[in-house]
Amino acid sequence: MTCMSTFCVFLHLFLLTSEASSSTQPPLAPITPLKTDVRSIKIELVNPVNLTLECTWTGNQNKLPNITSYWTKDGEEIQNSQLSVQFHNGQYNIKQVQHFVSIVSRSFPSVPQIGEVRDKPIISYMGDSAVLTCKMDDKKPKPNTWNWYRHNGTEKEQINVTVEPHRYEIKNKEEKTETRLVVNNLTEADSGLYSCGAVYAIGTTMSHVELKVIAFMEPLKPFIVIMVEVVVLVAAILLYEKSQSKKKVTTGS
Amino acid sequence: MSSAPKDVLGNKPPDGGWGWMVVFGAHISIGFAYSTPKALSIFFKEIQMDLGASYSEIAWISSIMLAVMYAGGPVSSVLVTRFGSRPIVMTGGLMCGVSMATASFGTSIIYLYFCIGIIGGFGLSLNLNASLTIISKYFLVRRPLANGLAMAGSPVFLCFLAPVNQYLLATFGWRGSVLILGGMMLNCCVAGALMRPVTPPDKWTSFALQTKVEQPNEHNTKIKRSFGKNAKKFLDLSFFKDRGFVIYLIGNVMFIFGAYAPIVFLSAYAINQGVEKYSAAYLLSIMGFVDMFIRPATGLIANSKWIRPRIQYFFSFAMVFNATCHLLCPLIKSYTFLVVYAAFFGIGFGMVFALIFECLMDLMGSQRFPSAVGLVTIVECFPMLLGPPAAGLLVDVFGDYKYLFFMCGSVIMTGGLFLFVMNIYNYHMLDKEKAAKNNKQGPKDRENQDQANASEVEMEQTEINGAQQDVENAETVEI
Numbered sequence: 091m092t093c094m095s096t097f098c099v100f101l102h103l104f105l106l107t108s109e110a111s112s113s114t115q116p117p118l119a120p121i122t123p124l125k126t127d128v129r130s131i132k133i134e135l136v137n138p139v140n141l142t143l144e145c146t147w148t149g150n151q152n153k154l155p156n157i158t159s160y161w162t163k164d165g166e167e168i169q170n171s172q173l174s175v176q177f178h179n180g181q182y183n184i185k186q187v188q189h190f191v192s193i194v195s196r197s198f199p200s201v202p203q204i205g206e207v208r209d210k211p212i213i214s215y216m217g218d219s220a221v222l223t224c225k226m227d228d229k230k231p232k233p234n235t236w237n238w239y240r241h242n243g244t245e246k247e248q249i250n251v252t253v254e255p256h257r258y259e260i261k262n263k264e265e266k267t268e269t270r271l272v273v274n275n276l277t278e279a280d281s282g283l284y285s286c287g288a289v290y291a292i293g294t295t296m297s298h299v300e301l302k303v304i305a306f307m308e309p310l311k312p313f314i315v316i317m318v319e320v321v322v323l324v325a326a327i328l329l330y331e332k333s334q335s336k337k338k339v340t341t342g343s
Numbered sequence: 344m345s346s347a348p349k350d351v352l353g354n355k356p357p358d359g360g361w362g363w364m365v366v367f368g369a370h371i372s373i374g375f376a377y378s379t380p381k382a383l384s385i386f387f388k389e390i391q392m393d394l395g396a397s398y399s400e401i402a403w404i405s406s407i408m409l410a411v412m413y414a415g416g417p418v419s420s421v422l423v424t425r426f427g428s429r430p431i432v433m434t435g436g437l438m439c440g441v442s443m444a445t446a447s448f449g450t451s452i453i454y455l456y457f458c459i460g461i462i463g464g465f466g467l468s469l470n471l472n473a474s475l476t477i478i479s480k481y482f483l484v485r486r487p488l489a490n491g492l493a494m495a496g497s498p499v500f501l502c503f504l505a506p507v508n509q510y511l512l513a514t515f516g517w518r519g520s521v522l523i524l525g526g527m528m529l530n531c532c533v534a535g536a537l538m539r540p541v542t543p544p545d546k547w548t549s550f551a552l553q554t555k556v557e558q559p560n561e562h563n564t565k566i567k568r569s570f571g572k573n574a575k576k577f578l579d580l581s582f583f584k585d586r587g588f589v590i591y592l593i594g595n596v597m598f599i600f601g602a603y604a605p606i607v608f609l610s611a612y613a614i615n616q617g618v619e620k621y622s623a624a625y626l627l628s629i630m631g632f633v634d635m636f637i638r639p640a641t642g643l644i645a646n647s648k649w650i651r652p653r654i655q656y657f658f659s660f661a662m663v664f665n666a667t668c669h670l671l672c673p674l675i676k677s678y679t680f681l682v683v684y685a686a687f688f689g690i691g692f693g694m695v696f697a698l699i700f701e702c703l704m705d706l707m708g709s710q711r712f713p714s715a716v717g718l719v720t721i722v723e724c725f726p727m728l729l730g731p732p733a734a735g736l737l738v739d740v741f742g743d744y745k746y747l748f749f750m751c752g753s754v755i756m757t758g759g760l761f762l763f764v765m766n767i768y769n770y771h772m773l774d775k776e777k778a779a780k781n782n783k784q785g786p787k788d789r790e791n792q793d794q795a796n797a798s799e800v801e802m803e804q805t806e807i808n809g810a811q812q813d814v815e816n817a818e819t820v821e822i
Contacts, residue, residue, distance in 0.1 A: 210513055212392075212516070213513075213514075213515060213516030213519070214516060215516070215518060215519075221392060221393060221395070223392060304515070304516075304519075308515060308519060309447075309515040309518070309519025309520070309522050309523055310522070312523050312526065313444070313522050313523055313525070313526040316523070316526035316527060316529065316530075317526055317529060320526075320529045320530055320532055320533055323533045323536070324433075324532055324533055324536040327533070327536040327537060328536055331539060
């Protein structure tokens, strides 16, 4: 939300938490005012809030007694925000109060990101169990619950533990800061992209993890190659030595 | 080779020829021994996630491996003196390979402690001891160079294993990587195959000249009898009566206590000073890279006729140099200077490690070296395990890394100065004893002194003085 930013000297943000119907909570202290050159502010929210935006303008050379103000969102004027503002005490005070239940989750990147993001795939073996972990930073708010999803092509489906209790286990930590998905009895089909979602009142934030399942033969092949190389070299060295000593014995000192 | 003087023992170390293949084998063996515990740390995060253990629990794997590698010294010494180096290194390589392969199936952290830590560590201890021993058997005149080249295996293999381990981890996960690492360690068996025994007893009589036959046989039986006695004792505590040995041991304990902590905490210190994570990791690579070249270079310098007789002083100098680097480190704030520090640290560290076993060989002589090194390594186990945690404690208590560097620097400096001063005293006492003995006994009895302290140093002096011409000729012709 911006008031006509070229004229805004101060933009105060007042946050009022609103839990359902109770509105008896006192307003929180204002966040520090934004200067004219600050174009955006990031607020992290967990639950829906009532947000008050206040714009203060000290006016220009022509100090008109009243002006008409309006607010814009994403560049478009908000309906019914046009107000006549008086010039009082050397400034115009322009205010807008909104219930930001739905707007907040779209406008502000308010949902915390998951702390532990793996850029490399987790590699596991067939028949083994794989553990996929998602952690939320301790300093960030705790999610209400966690969900795990499995990507099938372009779609993702939620993993339901009750459907296949032997295959999947979801273990969440007491404090809800960490979740673990255990996939038992891995097969090649289990390879793919998995997502964990941290569920909050305003939305779910996701993080992705790739699982690769390989057969045990895969690392065994290089191992056997190296073993063969070792045996060949050892045999070669010992045979060379034997032939050398035979030569010395036959030719004499 | 024929122009060199006949030495007292009768079995002259080849000092070249097949010896260089032996150095190559020792290079591989020592390389795996020192670099594997460090290179394993690349797998720790994955293992931690898979087995659900805490980071400190996982980090114990490396510590146990290093501790067992050093603690297994005496047992390894006994086996080496009994069976010779070759079968021991091959057994060690096999043990390491098998230990890693079985570890790849592990499902609990205790299983990994046992497989990688204890069995793997013991295999490495066999490798280390036997490789050092065979160098002392093959080389005398060029021994510092051979030691420098062999000890260079540690940084070379670390530089090589680190990216290889990263690649393996990304391709096969930690289980496959540990399996393949075990396979690579089987190459220690190849290294062992290269370690041809110097004087195979049955072949000695068939090609030695007649004049040489009686003397060496006499000495061989004498030596065999004394080996039998020593082999029965796992810890030959009579070494502690040897003044030179005790001095060496004290100095080394102090060095080891302060040596590893800066390596462990260098990245953390750099990040603390505001350096970015990847650049901080580069510091250790720089140190390793410099180390790679410094070790053989130090060996070469130590081999020169000016330094060789005073090698113990050169060793003290290396320790003092290392200490000075650490003491100056807290003054460094910028990244460029941290790079310079890492380079100088690499130089100091490399110099000390190139000489660390050479000096022991110099003091003990090739017969007593195997048992001596076993005793030294088991004693060094304690400062090695206590050093980094003690330093970490300092960092936690004071909240500042500079005390870590002050502590390490001052401990190493004390060790270096102690060695310097005590060696002056030791050489002085040895000269006095030699003069006293020369006055009492005749020159013929000198041959029986090969069991005593002064003999090795004296022998080397005469060898060096007499073989100087040989060395100069050989260096221009060979390698």
